[in-house]
Amino acid sequence: MIIDAHAHADEFDVFGWYDPPEKVIALMDKAGIDISIVTTYADCPGPAPGLENLLRYVEAYPKRLIGFVRIDPKYGEKAIELFAEAIRNHNLLRGLKLHPISNVVKPFSPVCVKLLKKAGELGAPAFFHCGDRSLAQPLQIAKAAEKCPETTFICHMGGYFHAEESIRAAEKNKNIILDTSSTPYPNMIKKAVEILGPKRIVFATDNPAGDPISELEKIKMLKFPREAEERILGRNIAEIVHVQWEGN
Numbered sequence: 001m002i003i004d005a006h007a008h009a010d011e012f013d014v015f016g017w018y019d020p021p022e023k024v025i026a027l028m029d030k031a032g033i034d035i036s037i038v039t040t041y042a043d044c045p046g047p048a049p050g051l052e053n054l055l056r057y058v059e060a061y062p063k064r065l066i067g068f069v070r071i072d073p074k075y076g077e078k079a080i081e082l083f084a085e086a087i088r089n090h091n092l093l094r095g096l097k098l099h100p101i102s103n104v105v106k107p108f109s110p111v112c113v114k115l116l117k118k119a120g121e122l123g124a125p126a127f128f129h130c131g132d133r134s135l136a137q138p139l140q141i142a143k144a145a146e147k148c149p150e151t152t153f154i155c156h157m158g159g160y161f162h163a164e165e166s167i168r169a170a171e172k173n174k175n176i177i178l179d180t181s182s183t184p185y186p187n188m189i190k191k192a193v194e195i196l197g198p199k200r201i202v203f204a205t206d207n208p209a210g211d212p213i214s215e216l217e218k219i220k221m222l223k224f225p226r227e228a229e230e231r232i233l234g235r236n237i238a239e240i241v242h243v244q245w246e247g248n
Contacts (some may be wrong), residue, residue, distance in 0.1 A: 001246045003234035004028065004036040004212065005154065005179050006127065006204035009057050011070075012048045016217060017041050017207050021057040025064055031212035034234075034241065036063050039097040039127070044073035051086060058092035062131070065148070066241055068095035068127050072103040073112040080118050087122050094241040095119070095154075096126040100135035107144035116144060120151030125177075125240050130155035131162035138162055142169035145176050152240060154202065156182055163188035170196055177203035177240070180232070184219040198228035200236040 007028075009021045021038070028036055038057060042050030050070055058067040069080050069086045086093050096119045097109070105112050107128065121127045126148075128141050138155065145153045155170075157163050157178040163185065170176040171194070178196070180189050181204035193201055205215040219232060230247065238245040 001035075001234045001238075002031075002033045002216070003237050003243065004033050004205050004207060005102050005202040005237045006156075006211065007036040007038045007207040008041060009038045010040040010042060010048075010050065010053055012042060013052070015041070015048060017048075021061055021065060025061060027207050027212050031205075031216050033212055033216070034064070035064055036205075036207060037068055037095070037127075037237070037241065039068045039070045041070075043070050043099065045075050047070060051082070052092070052200060053064070055090060058090075062092055065092070066096040066243070067093040068096040068125075069093055070099065071115060073098070073105045073109070073115045074103060076111055076114075078220050080115050083115065083160050084118055084122060087124050095124045097129075098126060098208055099129040099194065100140075101129060101133050104135065107141045108147060113144060116135060116148040117153050118232055121142050125152040125154055127154040127179075128156075131157075131166060131182075138159065138165040138169040142176065143174050145173040149173075149175055151175060152177060154179055154240075156204075157188065157192060157201075160238065163192070167192050167195055170200060176200075177202055177236070180218065181206040181210050183218070186222055191219060193224065193232070198231045199236055200222065201232050202240075203233045 040050035042048035205212040
């Protein structure tokens, strides 16, 4: 069983978004991926129907897709209530997505920390876009993780060129899990496993922006022991989002 911890689906012509779930699933099938965690490109609350789209996708493909709700913390209590209601009322929505570059909110700001603590209270992991620009640097997210030890954080392993910082942040904060997507150097994944252990790493592709076949090959080429590879390719994220694990 292979689970992709990071994928996207959304459709909103005004913003030029057109990545329907069928596109994502077709790419999953080519790579042999069983389940993907999807988020929208739109922040909620907002002008685009992000939450409505996400619900429609996961309900149409309940055996293939799990949703993480993308929230804009600037809306304060309204954002927290929207997120909490979505998690409580919809079984296929299992986590929070935060994109600090999009919402322009520091990960460690009080308004964001309050939302993150609510996620921890609900048992929902918080996935952060991480690593390529200001507001989404690994050490900024680590500062939020320090303030929210009850919440599980999932981050890019650097988002291109910040893998070393991401590993240091996760080494210091045991509630940070690293995803493997958009990491140009497979040996950095190996280093992360050596430092953090295989239970702290989850396979991810950033599908459809990332290519699931090549992202999967990064893991396969490192030839981890079977148990470690199984954990990275799905068992870890299955435990985090409460999916029944079916071994390979």
